[in-house]
Every structure is written in structure tokens, then in C-alpha cells.
Amino acid sequence: MSDGTANGAHERSGLLSHTDDDDSRKVIDFTKWDEDDPRNWSLRRKYSNVAIIALMAVLSPLASSMFTPGIAQIAADLGTEDNVIVGATTGFVVFLGIGPLILAPLSETFGRRNLYLVCFSIFSLLQIPTALSPNVGTLIGVRSISGVGIANGGGTISDMFHPSERAGVFGWYLLGPLLGPTIGPLLGGVIVEKMGWRWIFWLLTIICIVNTVVGIFFLKESYAPTILEHRKRRYEQDDGEQYRISGQDERPFPTKLASSMQRPLKILFTQPIVLTMAVWQAILFGTTYSLYTNFQAIYGRLYGFTTTQVGLMYLGPGIGFFLAVFFLVPKIDSIYNHLTSKNDDEPKPEFRLPLANIGAVLIPASLFWFAWTVQFKVHWTVPLLSTVFFGLGQITILNTVQNYYIDSFQKYAASAIAAGAVFRSIIGGVVPLFAPGLFEQLGYGWGVSVFGFLSLSLRPSCICKTSNERAPMGLQSTQKMPIVLGKALRREDSPKRHIVPCCEMSHRHYTRQTYLGQAIGAYKCEGIGTPGTSIPP
16 A cells, blocks of 8 residues: 555455466556546545545434434424433444445445446435334335445545545534434424424435435446446457456456455454444543433433424534544544655555544543433533543544554445444444433443443553564465464564554455565464464455
């Protein structure tokens, strides 16, 4: 992976090569200044693509939280209890994670654009039966299924932007999905009070259909293998000769598809750092949705706020998101480029992670702050301020981790992000079901503090020291690589200990020197480790 062209072919290759070296067919690939290469598109074209997928991304979580201020009204209308309606959020969020697990590898097989348009069309149409739901079973069922309809945009951003500029762009993209649960309750509160809860989904239907139509006309395909495949077909039709794409996978289509579908789970369960980060994000999402679904109870009952006033309280995290995007997220690229220059211009995915330390401190601190100010009914501005810092920490962690996934897994970035998304969404969807009981038994002080202690327990996963000493050689892909999660490494010829980051494990191939390879080439692990594995194509 590199900002320039040195490693561009490695990162942007169509598919892993399974062709004969003696193949006489002409090879198709992007040239350095190829206008069809998404990396060479104009900024206007790139940002147009980002804007469309960002709006798609914001509407999905918007739909997951927009009706939370109207939970009591929906329960009364459908003749059920409030906790049962929370199940609609649970189903939606769980399927929101399962969706990318299926759609992300499909986008790496069929291309991004078609998957976006098909899935978002389905998502738009599913809002109609949700608005017409005659009973709670229909509401929960349709809402759950509609969560599948969105693929993630990390892969698309990886397609179009070089590593040195991704973090800033991804920060603005990620702002959409995070703002959805924040502004959703505010808009939903107004709609519920003025028009009734069913109008939430009618308005979503209209907005989603408009966005889908915009995508049909303006969303461009950004996945390099798909673009090259179209070029290959055009050339073969024009001159009758046979061509092949550089690095093209020649295996039968069912084999390639099966491999693509397995890839996210293999990444999740064979790459310890992905699993570690997924657990961290899962706790973060579980905390977020547990708080969001209980804001009505907290501010409505404890502080006597109206539904609209409760909706305004969701702006606290939103302000934190904006502050993070403006002041912290740009520093991710700055730190990345600075560390790259100090490392002989050799970029490493780990260079994305230093700012995660800030989020690792802000999350537990803000949760304890919120927990006990609410418990003792301190003026509402004080717990509101704590949610600003929670938002700051949340977007800092998510942005650094997602960029780490993109840099580590390159053209399989969508699968890597999906691997983390499925775990965090399942936890994020299920935990809110138990949150009301937890808060009732322990009170908001200790109840919210439980989430603070959980986030505090995972804080060391990215606060590690690194050794500047380089070993003479890296590891090859055929070698077994021990998993090192912040363990002490000792040189064979020296008693001196060196601590390496826990986040040095997720590289898909080890054919070149990697950050971990440099450290571990002449070291042995003194902690417990298991063999690492590379991700199959």
C-alpha cells in the first residue's frame, strides 16, 4: 500500500491471479494517468459519489432511530408494550450488520453501483409496508428485513482515494451514519407530535425514493475490477481479440462467489485485531443505542421534558461528531503522513491508530460523567455536555478503526468493514433490550457505569508502546505468524524487552516487510499466541 504508484498495482489489482504465466491474451490494466481509474477522477466526480452514498448511509440509521420518541404512541396504537416496540430497533440494527456481510463481498464480485441501487430501491419500498403496519409483528418483521438493504461505503472510498487523503473524506462520510441516530429522534419527535408516527415512514419513503433516483443518474461505478471488465468486453467486441484483466481470477464463477461470501467471516475469526476492534465497536454501539432508546425515559421522566425537547437532547452527540470531524479527523491523515515520512516513506496501517487513544479516554470518562450527573439529577446541561464528549470519542474511534481496516485489507476493505459491522450491529441491537431492566435494577448511575467499565476494560487495546528497532527481515506468507496483543517481545540475542502494538496483526499478505514483520522477524513472543493466517482470495 502506498500513496504513489510504487505499490499501486498491488493495491488496485483486479483479483488475485489464477492465470497461466504463459497466457497469450493481451493484458488490460489502468495506466498511470488513466481517466477511467477512479483514483484519477476529478474531485467533483469523487465527492459526488461520496455525497450520494453518504446520504444513503445516513437514511438507514435515521430510520433506525427516528421513531424512538414515538415508542409510547406506537405501543398504544398497536396495543402492546414499549419494550416490545424496542424490538423493532433491535431487528433493524442486527440486520444492518448482517446486510454488509452479504452485500460487501457481492460488491467485490459484481461492482459497487448495481448493489447500491438494487439494495436502496428495496430499502425505499420496504418503508411503505412499515407505514401501513396493522400490528406489532408486521412492524418488527418489515423493519428488521429493511435493515439488510444498505451496503457500506468504506470500499467505495478506498476505490477513489489514495491512503494519504482517505481519513478526512471518510470522516465526512462517517458523519452521516452517526448523525442519523442523532437527528432522527429530533425529527421524529416533531413528526410524532404534529402528524403521528406513521408519517415518519411515509416521509422516509419519499426521501429514499428521491435519493435512489439521484443515484441512478449520478452514481458512478468505482470498483476497478468491474470497470476493467467493462473495458475488456468493449475491446473484445471492437477488434475480436481476446483479453484478460491483470491479476484476473480465472476460477469458475460459483467458486469465486463462494469465496467472496466466506471472506468477511474468515477475516473476523482469523484476524485477531479485527475481532478485538469489533468487540470494542460492539460495546460502543450497544452503549449508544442503549442510551438513545432510554433518552425518553431519562429526560422525559426525570427532567419532565416534552417529546420535542427530548429530541433536542440527541444533538449533544451530534455536536461532538461535528467537532471531531472538523478538529480531530483531519489529524488522522496528518499523523499518518508524518509517521510515513519518518518510516522511510513506507506507510503502515498502524499509523492510523494514534488518535484512537483520545477516543479510548473520552468514551469511559463521558459515560461516568453522564451516569452520575443523571443519577443525582444535576441540571440537564451537565449530562448534555457529557454526550458531546461521547460523540467526540465515538467518531474518533470509528474513523481510525475503519481507516485501519481499509489500509490493511485494501481492495477487500468492504469485506473487512463488514466483518466488524456484523458483530457490532448484533450487540448494538440486542443490548438495548436489556438496558431498561439494567437501569431499573441498578439505577442510571451504576447502570450506565457498567458500559463505562466495559469500554475502560478495552482501552488498552490501542494504547501500546512501539519499538523503533527494526529486525533484519519480515515474514513470508507461508510462515506462521504468532498473534501479539500488546505482549512483550524479546530479541533472541538480547534480554531487552520491546512492546509492540496489539494492532499489528491484520495484514492480509506478509510477502513484504510489515510493521509486525519488522518487529517479530528476530523476536519471539513471551505471551500466549496462536498462529496467524492470511486471508484467502
